[in-house]
Amino acid sequence: MKDRLQALKEEAASSIESVSTLEQLKDLRVRYLGKKGELTAILRGMKDVSPEERPVIGSLANEIRSFLEQEIAAKEDQLEREALEDRLREEKLDVTLPGKPYPVGSIHPLNAVIEQVEDIFIGMGFEVAEGPEVETDSYNFEALNIPKDHPARDMQDSFYITPEILLRTHTSPVQVRSMEAKEGRVPVKIICPGKVYRRDDDDATHSHQFTQVEGLVVDRGIAMSELHGILATFAEKLFGMKLETRLRPSFFPFTEPSVEMDISCVQCGGDGCRMCKNSGWIEILGAGMVHPRVLEGAGYDSERYTGFAFGMGPDRIALLKYGIDDIRHFYTNDLRFLRQFQSV
Numbered sequence: 261m262k263d264r265l266q267a268l269k270e271e272a273a274s275s276i277e278s279v280s281t282l283e284q285l286k287d288l289r290v291r292y293l294g295k296k297g298e299l300t301a302i303l304r305g306m307k308d309v310s311p312e313e314r315p316v317i318g319s320l321a322n323e324i325r326s327f328l329e330q331e332i333a334a335k336e337d338q339l340e341r342e343a344l345e346d347r348l349r350e351e352k353l354d355v356t357l358p359g360k361p362y363p364v365g366s367i368h369p370l371n372a373v374i375e376q377v378e379d380i381f382i383g384m385g386f387e388v389a390e391g392p393e394v395e396t397d398s399y400n401f402e403a404l405n406i407p408k409d410h411p412a413r414d415m416q417d418s419f420y421i422t423p424e425i426l427l428r429t430h431t432s433p434v435q436v437r438s439m440e441a442k443e444g445r446v447p448v449k450i451i452c453p454g455k456v457y458r459r460d461d462d463d464a465t466h467s468h469q470f471t472q473v474e475g476l477v478v479d480r481g482i483a484m485s486e487l488h489g490i491l492a493t494f495a496e497k498l499f500g501m502k503l504e505t506r507l508r509p510s511f512f513p514f515t516e517p518s519v520e521m522d523i524s525c526v527q528c529g530g531d532g533c534r535m536c537k538n539s540g541w542i543e544i545l546g547a548g549m550v551h552p553r554v555l556e557g558a559g560y561d562s563e564r565y566t567g568f569a570f571g572m573g574p575d576r577i578a579l580l581k582y583g584i585d586d587i588r589h590f591y592t593n594d595l596r597f598l599r600q601f602q603s604v
């Protein structure tokens with residue numbers, strides 16, 4: 261019996277030694293030490309051993325059991341360590357390798373100008389309002405005192421969808437909608453940026469789709485002086501320098517009186533250069549006192565309240581600001597053009 265135990269010990273030890281996976285090791289434990297294992301099987305023969313020898317065999321069997329358990333535990337340790345080392349080797353990551361270049365976008369120059377204009381007016385207490393690009397004839401023209409025979413209302417000049425529905429030709433209808441929503445309350449102090457559409461042939465200075473920012477203030481006691489003060493402050497903030505401004509008389513159906521505002525040339529300071537066509541002045545926006553008919557139509561008593569409104573073209577301003585020579589660059593999305601504005 262001693263010899264059988266000894267032989268089992270040696271056989272088991274060498275099997276454990278040569279095992280190469282944790283599964284195989286588990287099988288060996290069952291095979292040698294399990295309830296139906298070989299060691300148990302041998303010990304079943306104890307009944308044939310003489311009473312004097314039994315303790316000796318018994319303690320030898322225990323010794324072998326604990327020896328094999330230690331061997332198995334040691335092997336298990338070793339296999340686990342090797343498995344970990346394999347994984348670490350396989351999953352090794354060189355964090356010093358250069359990454360895949362990820363294309364970084366940039367803000368479109370028109371959006372950069374629009375956001376800047378928004379920031380300046382927000383800083384002066386205005387709110388930003390937006391509205392639909394598909395409008396009714398009523399909001400786009402009628403509410404703005406634009407007569408039925410006005411050239412802008414011609415099928416040739418606007419994109420009509422039906423005789424009553426068209427792509428808005430300016431952002432003014434948003435202002436009319438905002439006034440209606442306020443139901444006669446003051447102050448109204450909003451700017452309305454957005455895309456607008458006119459049936460033009462595209463060239464260096466015209467696009468059938470372009471952008472506009474309009475603004476509107478309605479309150480008690482609003483006069484031309486408020487218009488001039490707000491818009492002159494705006495221009496200086498936009499170009500980041502001290503400027504002269506002048507108002508010239510103009511005409512819009514929705515304002516009376518109407519003006520156009522010029523700023524002293526941002527290039528030459530007023531001496532005359534190519535940018536200002538030697539005049540020393542650059543036109544940047546149109547404005548005026550809101551026509552009483554427009555106020556009344558939108559629910560404001562024109563005897564109690566007055567207002568001023570203005571409109572400008574971010575396309576034109578972006579051309580000026582960034583020295584771009586063709587409006588079509590804004591709409592053709594050539595990355596070589598757009599990438600030049602990554603720092604804007």
Ligand code: 2NL
Pocket residue numbers: 432433435436472474475476512514515545546547548550551554569570571572573
């Ligand atoms: C320009 C001129 C202008 C307005 C837009 C306006 C809007 C309402 C009432 C009265 Cl709801 N006026 N808008 C007024 C004057 C000029 O735009 O040259 N835009 C590019």
